[in-house]
Amino acid sequence: xxxxxxxxxxxxxxxxxGKATPSPPIGPALGARGVKSMDFCKxxxxxxxxxxxxxxxxxxxxxxxxxxxxxxxxxxxxxxFLKKATGIDKGTAKPGHDWIxxxxxxxxxxxxxxxxxxDHLRHLPLESIARTVVGSAxxxxxxxxx
Amino acid sequence: xxxxxxxxxxxxxxxSSTVPRRPFHVSCVRRAANDAPAAEPQAExxxxxxxxxxxxxxxxxxxxxxxxxxxxxxxxxxxxxxxTSAKPIPDDGxxxxxxxxxxxxxxxxxxxxxxxxxxx
Numbered sequence: 001x002x003x004x005x006x007x008x009x010x011x012x013x014x015x016x017x018g019k020a021t022p023s024p025p026i027g028p029a030l031g032a033r034g035v036k037s038m039d040f041c042k043x044x045x046x047x048x049x050x051x052x053x054x055x056x057x058x059x060x061x062x063x064x065x066x067x068x069x070x071x072x073x074x075x076x077x078x079x080x081f082l083k084k085a086t087g088i089d090k091g092t093a094k095p096g097h098d099w100i101x102x103x104x105x106x107x108x109x110x111x112x113x114x115x116x117x118x119d120h121l122r123h124l125p126l127e128s129i130a131r132t133v134v135g136s137a138x139x140x141x142x143x144x145x146x
Numbered sequence: 147x148x149x150x151x152x153x154x155x156x157x158x159x160x161x162s163s164t165v166p167r168r169p170f171h172v173s174c175v176r177r178a179a180n181d182a183p184a185a186e187p188q189a190e191x192x193x194x195x196x197x198x199x200x201x202x203x204x205x206x207x208x209x210x211x212x213x214x215x216x217x218x219x220x221x222x223x224x225x226x227x228x229x230t231s232a233k234p235i236p237d238d239g240x241x242x243x244x245x246x247x248x249x250x251x252x253x254x255x256x257x258x259x260x261x262x263x264x265x266x
Binding site for chain 2: 049050051052055075076081082083084085087102104105106107108109110111114126127130131134144145146
């Protein structure tokens with residue numbers, strides 16, 4: 001993915017808060033880049049201690065050539081909030097045709113408020129973030145009603 | 147089949163021509179029976195399906211976070227009730243942003259149609 005000695009490598013991974021170190025998701029992904037997964041897991045669990053255990057947390061891990069690493073955590077995915085709000089398990093197989101659930105605009109507002117705390121969305125007006133949440137809901141087959 | 151799917155994307159998402167085959171799961175669980183419903187709706191604002199003080203499920207992602215409650219309709223910004231409809235394109239005359247947006251939509255539509263027809 002990157003040049004031999006020059007650049008830092010980036011790993012994007014979604015981990016349950018407070019529950020790191022299983023070998024399948026994290027072990028191979030980090031081990032292949034020379035990072036001790038135990039170190040990462042201890043630091044990750046410490047940093048996500050304020051989050052409900054099990055909530056998926058997308059993280060971006062940057063591994064430097066000298067095998068030190070740093071990581072950034074973000075807010076949970078919108079799909080996770082929508083599924084919990086409506087109680088569905090999976091999105092629909094036919095978005096735009098099958099509407100399997102409905103959600104209130106007030107709920108969308110609150111989800112957008114949570115997402116707005118994210119660094120990469122800070123410059124966007126709340127209305128735009130709410131519209132992206134509506135787009136995600138539509139892709140999952142969730143109808144947004146007033 | 148592909149033609150039908152392609153043209154279905156063009157239809158407005160909010161046509162109610164298809165009867166829903168599965169029952170709807172409503173997200174607002176009514177738990178507060180004592181609170182009075184929101185005040186009568188203004189002309190531009192629809193009545194919310196979520197009365198004030200309903201618990202909004204699934205938003206407690208932090209430990210020890212109190213349950214998130216819905217507020218009365220007036221306390222939400224006015225743009226919230228329009229998020230499902232497309233933003234109106236401003237009409238600032240020739241050379242303004244509106245013309246650029248309109249041309250972009252038209253060009254993209256034409257390109258998609260040409261691409262589709264080239265495969266027919």
